[in-house]
Amino acid sequence: MKRKMTVAAVGVGALLAATSAVAGFKSSQQVVVDVTNRHAQGSLGGARNSADSMQYIGCYTQSVSPFTTIIGQCYARDAGGTYVSCSSTAPGFVNMVQSLNGDSSLAFGWDASNTCTSIIIFNTSEDAPKIP
Numbered sequence: 001m002k003r004k005m006t007v008a009a010v011g012v013g014a015l016l017a018a019t020s021a022v023a024g025f026k027s028s029q030q031v032v033v034d035v036t037n038r039h040a041q042g043s044l045g046g047a048r049n050s051a052d053s054m055q056y057i058g059c060y061t062q063s064v065s066p067f068t069t070i071i072g073q074c075y076a077r078d079a080g081g082t083y084v085s086c087s088s089t090a091p092g093f094v095n096m097v098q099s100l101n102g103d104s105s106l107a108f109g110w111d112a113s114n115t116c117t118s119i120i121i122f123n124t125s126e127d128a129p130k131i132p
Contacts (some may be wrong), residue, residue, distance in 0.1 A: 028128040029105055031055040033078040037119075040076035040084050041107035044100075045128040052079045057106055059097040059119075070099035074108045074116055085116075086110035097120055102130055 030050055031042030042057040059074040072094040075085035086108065087095070096119045100106060114129035 005043055024096050024125065031057045031076050031078045033036075033076050033082045035082065035084065037109075038084075039107070039109045040078075041073075041105070042076065042078075043103075043105040043122075043128060045103050045130045046105075047128040050079065055079045058109070059100050059106065060099050061094055064128070070094050072116065074119065076079065076106075076108075084110070086114045088116040090116075093119060097122075104127075116120055 023064060027042040028046040028049060029041070031040070031047050032038045036090055038110070040057065042055070047055045047057050055076075055078055057074075057076040061070055062068050067090060068105050069089055071087050071089050073085060073087040074097065077083040084098040093116055100121050101123065103123075107118075107122075107126070109118040111117050
Protein backbone atom coordinates (compact mmCIF):
# COMPACT_ATOMS: atom_id res chain seq x y z
CA MET A 1 0.00 0.00 0.00
CA LYS A 2 2.83 2.39 0.87
CA ARG A 3 4.47 1.65 -2.47
CA LYS A 4 1.27 2.55 -4.39
CA MET A 5 0.98 5.84 -2.47
CA THR A 6 4.64 6.67 -3.19
CA VAL A 7 4.19 5.98 -6.91
CA ALA A 8 1.03 8.10 -6.93
CA ALA A 9 2.82 10.95 -5.12
CA VAL A 10 5.70 10.82 -7.62
CA GLY A 11 3.20 10.86 -10.51
CA VAL A 12 1.37 13.89 -9.11
CA GLY A 13 4.71 15.64 -8.50
CA ALA A 14 5.76 15.01 -12.10
CA LEU A 15 2.47 16.42 -13.36
CA LEU A 16 2.87 19.57 -11.27
CA ALA A 17 6.45 20.03 -12.47
CA ALA A 18 5.36 19.66 -16.10
CA THR A 19 2.56 22.19 -15.60
CA SER A 20 4.86 24.78 -14.07
CA ALA A 21 7.24 24.50 -17.03
CA VAL A 22 4.63 26.04 -19.34
CA ALA A 23 3.23 28.57 -16.89
CA GLY A 24 3.36 32.31 -17.44
CA PHE A 25 1.34 34.90 -19.30
CA LYS A 26 1.98 34.97 -23.04
CA SER A 27 0.96 37.58 -25.59
CA SER A 28 1.21 37.76 -29.35
CA GLN A 29 0.23 41.26 -30.34
CA GLN A 30 -0.60 41.80 -34.00
CA VAL A 31 0.24 45.08 -35.75
CA VAL A 32 -2.40 47.79 -35.45
CA VAL A 33 -2.14 50.98 -37.52
CA ASP A 34 -4.43 53.89 -36.67
CA VAL A 35 -3.93 56.60 -39.32
CA THR A 36 -6.64 58.83 -37.82
CA ASN A 37 -4.87 59.11 -34.48
CA ARG A 38 -1.41 58.66 -36.03
CA HIS A 39 -0.44 55.69 -33.90
CA ALA A 40 0.93 52.21 -34.65
CA GLN A 41 1.75 49.32 -32.34
CA GLY A 42 2.54 45.63 -32.29
CA SER A 43 5.09 43.07 -31.24
CA LEU A 44 7.92 42.11 -33.55
CA GLY A 45 7.44 38.44 -32.71
CA GLY A 46 3.66 38.63 -33.13
CA ALA A 47 4.02 40.22 -36.56
CA ARG A 48 6.64 37.72 -37.68
CA ASN A 49 4.62 34.76 -36.40
CA SER A 50 1.29 35.96 -37.83
CA ALA A 51 -0.64 33.80 -40.27
CA ASP A 52 -0.70 36.55 -42.91
CA SER A 53 2.26 37.71 -45.00
CA MET A 54 1.41 41.42 -44.77
CA GLN A 55 2.20 42.75 -41.31
CA TYR A 56 5.49 43.95 -39.95
CA ILE A 57 6.74 46.59 -37.54
CA GLY A 58 10.14 47.93 -36.58
CA CYS A 59 12.62 50.76 -36.36
CA TYR A 60 16.16 51.42 -37.47
CA THR A 61 18.82 54.11 -37.30
CA GLN A 62 20.96 55.49 -40.06
CA SER A 63 23.67 58.09 -40.29
CA VAL A 64 23.59 60.79 -42.93
CA SER A 65 26.77 62.08 -44.54
CA PRO A 66 28.98 63.58 -43.15
CA PHE A 67 27.92 61.11 -40.46
CA THR A 68 27.21 63.70 -37.80
CA THR A 69 23.43 63.25 -37.80
CA ILE A 70 21.69 60.05 -36.79
CA ILE A 71 18.11 59.51 -37.91
CA GLY A 72 15.74 57.08 -36.24
CA GLN A 73 12.93 55.70 -38.40
CA CYS A 74 9.96 53.56 -37.38
CA TYR A 75 7.52 51.83 -39.71
CA ALA A 76 4.56 49.48 -39.59
CA ARG A 77 2.19 47.67 -41.93
CA ASP A 78 -0.96 45.98 -40.65
CA ALA A 79 -2.66 42.84 -41.97
CA GLY A 80 -4.82 44.99 -44.26
CA GLY A 81 -1.75 46.51 -45.93
CA THR A 82 -1.90 49.99 -44.38
CA TYR A 83 1.69 51.27 -44.17
CA VAL A 84 3.01 54.15 -42.06
CA SER A 85 6.45 55.46 -41.19
CA CYS A 86 8.00 58.37 -39.36
CA SER A 87 11.48 59.59 -38.53
CA SER A 88 13.25 61.86 -36.06
CA THR A 89 16.74 63.09 -35.31
CA ALA A 90 15.92 63.85 -31.66
CA PRO A 91 18.66 62.17 -29.57
CA GLY A 92 16.15 60.71 -27.08
CA PHE A 93 14.14 59.13 -29.90
CA VAL A 94 17.28 57.72 -31.54
CA ASN A 95 18.38 56.22 -28.20
CA MET A 96 15.00 54.55 -27.78
CA VAL A 97 15.13 53.10 -31.30
CA GLN A 98 18.56 51.65 -30.54
CA SER A 99 17.14 49.81 -27.51
CA LEU A 100 14.65 47.87 -29.67
CA ASN A 101 15.40 44.17 -29.99
CA GLY A 102 13.95 41.40 -32.12
CA ASP A 103 11.45 40.27 -29.49
CA SER A 104 10.26 43.71 -28.33
CA SER A 105 6.82 45.25 -28.61
CA LEU A 106 6.71 48.71 -30.10
CA ALA A 107 4.30 51.64 -30.19
CA PHE A 108 4.96 54.94 -31.93
CA GLY A 109 3.16 58.10 -32.99
CA TRP A 110 3.77 60.77 -35.61
CA ASP A 111 2.57 64.20 -36.66
CA ALA A 112 1.22 65.53 -39.96
CA SER A 113 4.74 65.89 -41.40
CA ASN A 114 5.59 62.25 -40.53
CA THR A 115 7.96 63.25 -37.74
CA CYS A 116 7.89 60.72 -34.93
CA THR A 117 6.42 62.28 -31.80
CA SER A 118 6.39 59.33 -29.39
CA ILE A 119 7.83 55.89 -28.93
CA ILE A 120 7.28 53.14 -26.37
CA ILE A 121 9.32 49.95 -26.34
CA PHE A 122 8.32 46.98 -24.23
CA ASN A 123 10.87 44.27 -23.45
CA THR A 124 8.78 41.89 -21.39
CA SER A 125 8.53 38.18 -20.71
CA GLU A 126 5.05 37.82 -22.18
CA ASP A 127 6.02 38.87 -25.72
CA ALA A 128 6.26 35.99 -28.16
CA PRO A 129 9.73 35.44 -29.61
CA LYS A 130 10.05 35.30 -33.38
CA ILE A 131 9.77 31.85 -34.88
CA PRO A 132 12.14 31.35 -37.83
